[in-house]
Amino acid sequence: MVSGVAKITDYDIVIAGGGMVGASLALQLSHHSQQQLRILVVENFPIATEADAIPNYHSTFDARTTALSYSSQLILQPLGVWPMLQQHFTSIDRIHVSERGRLGSTTLRPDDVNWPALGYVIENAWLGSVLLSALREKNNIEFLAPATVKNISPQQQGVKLTIEQDASEKIINAQLAVIADGANSGLREQLGIAAKVHSYQQTALIANVSFTKAHNGCAYERFTDQGPIALLPLNDSELGQPRAALVWSLPNTEAQYLCDCDQQEFLHRLQQRFGHRQGEFIRVGDRFSYPLTLIEAEEQVRSGIVVMGNAAHSLHPVAGQGFNLALRDCARLTQIVVKAYQNKQALGELVLLQSYQQQQQFDQQKTITFSDQLPTLFTRDQWPLSLLRGVGLGVLDIAPLLKTQFIHHAAGVHDGAATGHH
Numbered sequence: 001m002v003s004g005v006a007k008i009t010d011y012d013i014v015i016a017g018g019g020m021v022g023a024s025l026a027l028q029l030s031h032h033s034q035q036q037l038r039i040l041v042v043e044n045f046p047i048a049t050e051a052d053a054i055p056n057y058h059s060t061f062d063a064r065t066t067a068l069s070y071s072s073q074l075i076l077q078p079l080g081v082w083p084m085l086q087q088h089f090t091s092i093d094r095i096h097v098s099e100r101g102r103l104g105s106t107t108l109r110p111d112d113v114n115w116p117a118l119g120y121v122i123e124n125a126w127l128g129s130v131l132l133s134a135l136r137e138k139n140n141i142e143f144l145a146p147a148t149v150k151n152i153s154p155q156q157q158g159v160k161l162t163i164e165q166d167a168s169e170k171i172i173n174a175q176l177a178v179i180a181d182g183a184n185s186g187l188r189e190q191l192g193i194a195a196k197v198h199s200y201q202q203t204a205l206i207a208n209v210s211f212t213k214a215h216n217g218c219a220y221e222r223f224t225d226q227g228p229i230a231l232l233p234l235n236d237s238e239l240g241q242p243r244a245a246l247v248w249s250l251p252n253t254e255a256q257y258l259c260d261c262d263q264q265e266f267l268h269r270l271q272q273r274f275g276h277r278q279g280e281f282i283r284v285g286d287r288f289s290y291p292l293t294l295i296e297a298e299e300q301v302r303s304g305i306v307v308m309g310n311a312a313h314s315l316h317p318v319a320g321q322g323f324n325l326a327l328r329d330c331a332r333l334t335q336i337v338v339k340a341y342q343n344k345q346a347l348g349e350l351v352l353l354q355s356y357q358q359q360q361q362f363d364q365q366k367t368i369t370f371s372d373q374l375p376t377l378f379t380r381d382q383w384p385l386s387l388l389r390g391v392g393l394g395v396l397d398i399a400p401l402l403k404t405q406f407i408h409h410a411a412g413v414h415d416g417a418a419t420g421h422h
């Protein structure tokens, strides 16, 4: 039951959604404005908001993971969170790309591009925990949780937000509202912003698995006629077994069967599809399934409003691009907003927000196309395509320039991509 409506003070920016994207944006805005911007983060989910809550880590068997790319490293390092993330992430030192039933394969290495690693695999629980603890230390960020942004309405200047917490409502005025409430964004819908939804008619099965051979930092992208399998290296399980995060795209009924069947049957099927490069698969944790869809908001900016993260674009997870792209979006928005703040410009001005969208359009389109085409290219069983695939992977292995371009592309490092440097 909602009781009473109170008017409270203004903020420069209110972020609706304190998920990985909302929290990262708040940190970037705070850091690059020298803690000057007044920021409010509102999160639905009950999480500790007090300043002395410390991040905790358990090497659980069932956690979800994210592969951070080199572009994300460039953005996160200046924020001071990297040493803490480093405590529990695993560097990707090689990526082995292959196709089941064909000889063509290639191995990508950091030396191909002169980077320290091709990426870093981190459990979402630890990534989230580190971001939130950094956020709590910032004097210019207020954090409301559990609380819900019920409504956003544009005003002549800025926006008015209705926030519900502890069964009462607050009205808050801000210069800029950022919608970061996830793929099924209720606020996008409330504002009448349409979204294009494309179903891949596939499901991603996610689980952590153990096997007998050490991975030595090797990640795998293996294409099969049913869909791609990604295996991302993690630190060893509490039993000392080599461990990895599995993202396995499958036809819906097959995914359902593999989610429900017993462990032995699951490991047997995985072994059949993946092969023996990591020895024998010996254990699987809880299995989760995600229907694969591409969701794109038809508008990302309005006067006083920006839509970000999964609410703006939710991608096929196999190429591991969603969060990495969102971080680059956040870096770009931060550059533009901080500059406007320093020039005493209104932060919600439409032209300003349109310039953000224009500058990110190329990166977004490039990344979305890459994520979209990578998995489907390998599921179409037409002979010219399969020929191209076999030749393609082989060519990648002997043509260093192509390989470098492929890695840059996959890591979101290309001309015009936001890096977080000012």
Ligand SMILES: Cc1cc2nc3c(=O)[nH]c(=O)nc-3n(C[C@H](O)[C@H](O)[C@H](O)COP(=O)(O)OP(=O)(O)OC[C@H]3O[C@@H](n4cnc5c(N)ncnc54)[C@H](O)[C@@H]3O)c2cc1C
Pocket: 016, 017, 018, 019, 020, 021, 022, 042, 043, 044, 045, 065, 066, 067, 068, 147, 148, 149, 150, 180, 181, 182, 183, 186, 187, 204, 206, 247, 290, 308, 309, 310, 311, 317, 319, 320, 321, 322, 323, 324, 325, 326
């Ligand atoms: C299986 C899988 C694997 C992936 N792997 C990778 C990877 O390796 N690399 C990568 O870059 N990306 C990866 N991604 C993508 C990545 O997970 C997403 O890009 C990222 O989680 C998006 O975060 P978000 O903050 O936009 O949305 P969410 O994580 O959905 O967060 C939204 C938040 O908003 C809150 N909220 C909702 N409504 C309201 C409201 N009205 N008021 C207040 N709060 C609200 C919710 O409680 C939630 O915390 C993967 C995705 C999947 C599904």
